[in-house]
């Protein structure tokens with residue numbers, strides 16, 4: 685790929701999805717682009733970029749999606765999920781005892797493992813049987829990832845990563861060499877295609893937001909803007925859970941880290957202390 689074509693591609697992906705491409709990863713980028721080239725019938729990256737320069741929307745979308753990293757696993761970073769189960773959820777349930785309503789967002793859900801991990805924790809508590817209304821919303825930029833999430837079908841390798849055998853047995857059925865998530869968990873989650881650069885208006889009143897392992901791909905300005913928009917949508921006593929290599933330092937003053945809850949943030953010191961206690 686010529687430096688000029690790379691620069692065009694990098695700018696396009698940054699504008700469309702906030703993703704930062706570096707020339708160090710050119711080999712990986714070219715290999716990912718090859719699947720789009722096959723799909724759209726291009727023989728060279730030159731031809732592909734030429735068509736992108738003409739502003740072909742379906743192609744631009746496909747290229748952006750294929751350049752995202754969709755790596756995920758069930759209960760990824762166990763300590764963060766343990767903290768959510770032991771500290772955040774009990775406090776939220778106590779605080780929402782009157783309304784009996786919980787609204788949780790998995791903001792870059794990849795193939796759905798994160799959302800289904802949260803669904804499993806909620807299912808353990810049998811809240812719906814006690815009259816609770818649970819909104820578990822999961823979104824991703826990639827239409828392909830949303831389709832996979834909705835399908836809820838995982839390979840043996842995918843369920844082996846992070847999922848305890850008892851959860852595999854309780855929540856999945858084997859289909860050939862794959863594992864399908866049970867319908868009751870499927871129905872707990874509503875999946876939507878959504879770009880984190882867009883407006884969050886429909887995502888108001890959230891009690892918890894999982895925005896994990898996606899900020900790492902954004903530039904500083906985009907990270908800060910996403911964090912600020914999440915803060916606006918989060919209830920005053922809500923919690924934000926980031927990925928292991930993500931933090932709010934230097935990006936947002938809207939969040940306070942919660943002690944003894946890895947990767948977890950509250951909106952005020954008081955709430956952070958309550959969650960830590």
Ligand SMILES: C[S@@+](CC[C@H](N)C(=O)[O-])C[C@H]1O[C@@H](n2cnc3c(N)ncnc32)[C@H](O)[C@@H]1O
Nearest residue numbers: 701752754755756792794825879880896897898
């Ligand atoms: C590495 S995965 C993280 C999955 C999961 N949150 C986890 O921690 O395991 C990153 C996901 O972010 C999505 N993504 C990238 N840019 C995005 C954007 N601008 N808006 C929404 N999702 C985006 C990708 O499609 C990908 O599925």
